[in-house]
Amino acid sequence: MCLSPKPTIKGEIHEHPFILFWRQVPFICDACGTSGDCVSYICSPCGLIVHEKCISLQPFIKRFPRHSHPISHTFFLGKHEIETGKCRICSEEVNSNHGCYCCSGCNYLVHANCAKKDYSLLTKTVSDNPACQGHEHILTFYDEYEGQCNGCVNELVVAFACKECNFSVRYRCLRLPNKILHKCDEHPLMLTYHEDNSYSKYHYCDVCETKRNPSQWFYHCAICDNSVHRKCAIDKYSFMKIGKTYTATEHPHPLTFVRKVFDYPECHGCHRHCEDLSVECLQNGCNYIVHWKCIDPLIYLPGPSI
Structure with missing residues (x-):
């Protein structure tokens, strides 16, 4: 038996009740920022249209697992004086014209659905x-x-x-993975919970070559005896292979992934020194180089994924 949708729903997320809108037309939900083509609910005084499920979103999450401060739901980022940015969970853009969760003191943003999914683990x-x-x-x-x-x-x-x-x-x-592949070792690195070697000269990271705290979990290859900080094993460029070549539509020559160690040329995008992962043209006579973070990945032609 199918139940008819309620004509009016009052949720904590908004000061006014939401009224059932019977006409099924495509819309973008003002609470979560995702599309819908089913029965929706509207608040006429405020000009809002939402999914039925989004009316039950919490207006305030006191203890969010990924952030040290409370986060609150907003329908419009502008009133919090926060510029649009990327979601701290999925890294996709947060649309400032639709709802999300934020911490205004830290400019911390997460999509409403990402926050809901993450927070559900806590219950x-x-x-x-x-x-x-x-x-x-x-x-x-x-x-x-x-x-x-x-x-x-x-x-x-x-x-x-x-x-x-x-x-x-x-x-x-x-949430740390039990096993991870990293370019520093040909074998998988295993998450290790105890340091069995008491000699301090072994308490070093084989990636950044700095000291490790033996009380902290780390990644280890027992075959090669490589030990790595967690942050070094799963940083944002862990799986990037230096030397891999890509073709971009905005540059006539192939670009190669590089990491500058001694020489820091100026990025053609932001004009700062390239001290991070970059793509460089190795064509004779061409000095084009740009930070990877300065490039929109959508400009690349189809090719091997990173």
């Missing part, structure tokens, strides 16, 4: 498995917690903790 008890860092007991979420994270040794204010022993982790450590 559940997490069963222990390799993705829960190999701990043998069940972990439960606590929205108020004092202690130290077993993964990164930072102080906790919220945590996934074990009721049976003194084990607790923050959300980011809980």
Whole structure:
């Protein structure tokens, strides 16, 4: 039996009730910024149109797992004096004309649907498995917690903790992959929870060549005896292969991925020195180079993915 949609719904997300709009026309939801072609709800005084499911969005998330401050829902970023930017979860652009969650003090933005999906993990008890860092007991979420994270040794204010022993982790450590491929080693690097070697000369990262805290989890290859900081193993360019060539429509020659170590030429995009991952033209007589972050990936022609 199909239930008829409610004619009026009042949610906490908005001061006025939403009225059922029977005509099924394509629309962009003002609460979440995604499209819809089903029955919608409108607020005529404010000119808003939303999905029925979005009326139940929380107006305020006090403890969001990825951010240290509360985040609030807004239908218009402009009233918070925040410029548009990229979602901190999916890295896609946040449309300032539609709803999202934000922390106005930090210019922190997340899509409404990304925030909802992430926050839903906090309402559940997490069963222990390799993705829960190999701990043998069940972990439960606590929205108020004092202690130290077993993964990164930072102080906790919220945590996934074990009721049976003194084990607790923050959300980011809980989500770390158990195994990862990295260009520094031909074998997979495994997430490692304990440093078995007590000699301090072994407590170094084989990527950045700086000291490691032996109390923190790290990635390790037992075959090659390579140990790597977590941040070095899964940074934003971990899977980028230096020397790979791409063809761009805005430059006549092939461009090659490079990382400058000694010489820092000026980026043709932002005019700052290229101290980060860049693409460079190796054609004789051409000195074109630009930061990878300065290039919109959409300008590239189809080719091997990175």
